[in-house]
Amino acid sequence: MITLYSYPELFGVADNNGYGLKVFAFLRLAGMPFAHRHVFDASAAPRKQLPYIVDDDETIGDSETIIAHLIAKHRLALDDGLTAAQRDMRHLVTRLLDDLYWVMSYSRWKDDAFWPSFRDALLREHPSLTEEGLRKAQDFNAQRYYYQGIGRYEPEAAYARGTADLQVLANLLSASDYVFGNSPTSVDAAIYGFIANILFYPIDTPLRQFVVAHPDLVRHCTVMHAAVGSTARPG
Structure with a gap:
C-alpha cells in the first residue's frame, strides 16, 4: 500500500504545495490506490522535505524521484508513449x-x-x-x-x-x-x-x-x- 505524506489542503486544493499536488495528481492519473496523509511537520521526511511516500517498506522523497520509483516498481504506463x-x-x-x-x-x-x-x-x-x-x-x-x-x-x-x-x-x-x-x-x-x-x-x-x-x-x-x-x- 502506498501512503503519500504532503502538506494539507487549502482553498479546496488537495495540497497547498506544488510538489505534493504534483504527486497526488500523478497517482490519480495512474489509477494507483493510495492513502493521503496531510502533515505540516517534515521531520520524518527524507531530507526533511515534503512530499514523500511510503511504499511497502520503502520511504522515498522528492517528487521526481517518487514518480520515477512508482513508474519502475509498479510498471505504470502513463508516459510509455512519449518520444x-x-x-x-x-x-x-x-x-x-x-x-x-x-x-x-x-x-x-x-x-x-x-x-x-x-x-x-x-x-x-x-x-x-x-x-x-x-x-x-x-x-x-x-x-x-x-x-x-x-x-x-x-x-x-x-x-x-x-x-x-x-x-x-x-x-x-x-x-x-x-x-x-x-x-x-x-x-x-x-x-x-x-x-x-x-x-x-x-x-x-x-x-x-x-x-x-x-x-x-x-x-x-x-x-x-x-x-x-x-x-x-x-x-
Whole structure:
C-alpha cells in the first residue's frame, strides 16, 4: 500500500504545495490506490522535505524521484508513449516549475501585499496552526529566499520572472488540452500541481492575474481538476 505524506489542503486544493499536488495528481492519473496523509511537520521526511511516500517498506522523497520509483516498481504506463524529444521537454518543464516554485512561494510568505491573506487562510482552515508558528515559518522562508536569490528581488522583478515561466507554459498548452496531445502524462500532473495552487487561491497576486488572463492555462487546470477528482473552484 502506498501512503503519500504532503502538506494539507487549502482553498479546496488537495495540497497547498506544488510538489505534493504534483504527486497526488500523478497517482490519480495512474489509477494507483493510495492513502493521503496531510502533515505540516517534515521531520520524518527524507531530507526533511515534503512530499514523500511510503511504499511497502520503502520511504522515498522528492517528487521526481517518487514518480520515477512508482513508474519502475509498479510498471505504470502513463508516459510509455512519449518520444525521446518529449521526454526531454518534460525534463525542461519540471526544471521551469522549480523556478516558478520560488516566485509562487515568495508571493505567499515574502510579499507584504499578500502575506496577510495567506496567513489568515491558513489560520482559518487549519486551527492547529498559530500566528506565532507561522511567523517562525515566515522567518525561515525569508532565509531560504535570500540564499536562493529570489529574496533579493523587488516584487516587480520577482513576478516578472514568474510570469515569464507562466508564458512558456501557456505557449506549450495552446494546441490541446494536454501537453503532448489528447491524453495526460506526468508532465501534466507537474504543471497542474503549480497552476492549481495559483488559480484556485482567491489571492490576487500578479501570478494569478496572469493565469486568469490566459485561457489555455485555465483550460488545462480545469481539465486536470476533473481528471484527478478535485472539488476546488476558482475563487
